[in-house]
Amino acid sequence: MIRPGGAAGGILASTLGLALAACGGTPPGTGGRVEARWSGATSGRVAAAGSATWCPGDSTLHLLALRGDTGLALLIRPRDSLAPGRYPVMAPPAARSARPAAAAALRSTGPTRILGYRSSGGSLTLERAGPRLAGSFRIEAGGVTLRGGFVDVPVRAGGAECGR
Numbered sequence: 001m002i003r004p005g006g007a008a009g010g011i012l013a014s015t016l017g018l019a020l021a022a023c024g025g026t027p028p029g030t031g032g033r034v035e036a037r038w039s040g041a042t043s044g045r046v047a048a049a050g051s052a053t054w055c056p057g058d059s060t061l062h063l064l065a066l067r068g069d070t071g072l073a074l075l076i077r078p079r080d081s082l083a084p085g086r087y088p089v090m091a092p093p094a095a096r097s098a099r100p101a102a103a104a105a106l107r108s109t110g111p112t113r114i115l116g117y118r119s120s121g122g123s124l125t126l127e128r129a130g131p132r133l134a135g136s137f138r139i140e141a142g143g144v145t146l147r148g149g150f151v152d153v154p155v156r157a158g159g160a161e162c163g164r
Contacts, residue, residue: 032132034065036072036106036148038141042115044108046070050153052133054082055162063133063153069114071107072146074124074137076100082129089122089139104139106146117141131155 034050037043048067055062061082063074076087079099087102095103104119122139136149 032134032151032153034063034072034148034150034153036065036137036146038106038108038117038144038146040145041143042108042110043144044070046072046108048072050150052153052155053158053161054155055158057158057162060162061133061155062158063150065150069107069109071105073105074150075103076124076126077102082126084126084129087124087126089119089124089137091120092118102137104137104141104146106141106144117144122146 032050033047035045035047037045046065046067048065048070050063050065052061052063059077061076061078063076065072075092075095076082077095077099078087085100087100088098089102089104090098092103092105095101102119102124104122104124106117108115119139119141122137122141124135124137124139126133126135128134131154133153133155134149134151137146139146
């Protein structure tokens with residue numbers, strides 16, 4: 001089991017930083033799969049390899065999927081260990097001090113600009129935890145509703161990228 005440790009700082013910066021990353025990601029064939037669709041103010045979808053990082057310093061699991069100019073970041077903050085169950089999704093600043101909690105950010109492109117959304121509510125269900133993750137989500141984010149899931153996403157221990 002992964003157990004949480006110290007302070008919660010840096011969730012908002014981590015969420016937006018991961019979602020807005022313009023490069024990097026998981027090489028094809030090494031990550032599990034993340035799929036999401038959104039509708040509302042805009043609509044779209046992303047299907048990409050996913051990667052997850054456990055950051056013990058801020059007791060947060062970062063799950064990231066990038067494809068082209070579209071990125072989805074999910075953060076999961078367990079109560080006392082990363083375990084299957086329901087995690088309420090909230091705005092990143094609120095998730096800073098709540099447990100259990102989850103937060104999300106989405107970056108996509110419109111016809112003439114880059115669009116960014118961050119979670120305001122919803123639910124994330126972690127169906128499997130451990131060295132590989134699986135789950136589903138329904139997230140409200142700035143006028144769009146995201147629905148999707150992830151399967152077989154590998155978890156690695158975090159390093160310098162944690163706690164920012």
